[in-house]
Amino acid sequence: MSSPPAAVSVRGSITHVIFDMDGLLLDTEKFYTEVQEKILARYNKTFDWSLKAKMMGRKAIEAATLFVEECGISDSLSPQEFIVERESMLQDLFPTSDLMPGASRLLRHLHRKGIPICVATGTHTRHFDLKTQRHRELFSLMHHIVRGDDAEVKQGKPAPDSFLAAARRFEDGPVDPRKALVFEDAPSGVLAAKNAGMNVIMVPDPRLDKSYCDVADQVLASLLDFKPEEWGLPSFEDSHS
Numbered sequence: 001m002s003s004p005p006a007a008v009s010v011r012g013s014i015t016h017v018i019f020d021m022d023g024l025l026l027d028t029e030k031f032y033t034e035v036q037e038k039i040l041a042r043y044n045k046t047f048d049w050s051l052k053a054k055m056m057g058r059k060a061i062e063a064a065t066l067f068v069e070e071c072g073i074s075d076s077l078s079p080q081e082f083i084v085e086r087e088s089m090l091q092d093l094f095p096t097s098d099l100m101p102g103a104s105r106l107l108r109h110l111h112r113k114g115i116p117i118c119v120a121t122g123t124h125t126r127h128f129d130l131k132t133q134r135h136r137e138l139f140s141l142m143h144h145i146v147r148g149d150d151a152e153v154k155q156g157k158p159a160p161d162s163f164l165a166a167a168r169r170f171e172d173g174p175v176d177p178r179k180a181l182v183f184e185d186a187p188s189g190v191l192a193a194k195n196a197g198m199n200v201i202m203v204p205d206p207r208l209d210k211s212y213c214d215v216a217d218q219v220l221a222s223l224l225d226f227k228p229e230e231w232g233l234p235s236f237e238d239s240h241s
């Protein structure tokens with residue numbers, strides 16, 4: 001007698017998938033880190049991952065306020081001045097953005113299988129356009145894109161605004177949050193997805209403190225490790241590469 005097929009643990013019946021962008025689909029978090037390290041060096045201070053963890057995923061002005069206050073430089077540099085100062089460096093770096101491992105494979109797979117996908121990013125439109133310059137075709141697979149300067153995103157992550165706006169805009173929206181799966185890299189983004197009542201898979205940078213991963217429903221080292229069938233989604237037909 002042949003043995004029964006291996007049991008597949010289904011975590012939910014996911015119908016829609018929402019992607020974060022920076023640090024999740026695109027390898028752009030390193031640009032913010034590099035520029036912030038340079039600015040802090042002027043004040044003889046170092047930029048560390050405990051502050052990085054708080055800033056990532058947030059709207060620009062919210063992250064900038066955290067930066068100058070937590071570094072104790074708000075008397076010399078305002079959040080607005082910080083944003084202006086880092087802008088010219090970021091503008092040169094963003095058009096060189098690379099995809100994160102597995103991003104293209106996963107987006108193409110879900111699109112091919114007819115699973116509605118979208119992006120909910122804290123980044124504003126001008127930066128979004130620079131970052132996605134080399135990846136227009138891939139981003140065209142998205143049903144819609146919610147950016148940080150969207151009128152419906154009153155508050156950035158960890159507020160649920162961007163994910164709730166994303167769920168409303170699907171063709172058959174608003175999507176039941178329990179049927180939505182979010183992919184995130186940032187602690188604030190994972191909290192935002194949970195605040196929206198959604199399922200969330202975290203793909204954190206390995207330098208991030210592990211305690212930030214507790215809130216996520218699943219933690220993966222890479223998008224390449226995602227098993228769609230665990231979430232009621234169609235499995236990959238290719239082998240992991």
Ligand SMILES: O=P(O)(O)OC[C@H](O)CO
Nearest residue numbers: 021022056057121122123
């Ligand atoms: O991670 P995202 O895509 O929400 O982007 C947020 C900021 O632009 C960068 O931390």
Ligand SMILES: [Mg+2]
Nearest residue numbers: 020022023185
């Ligand atoms: Mg992110």
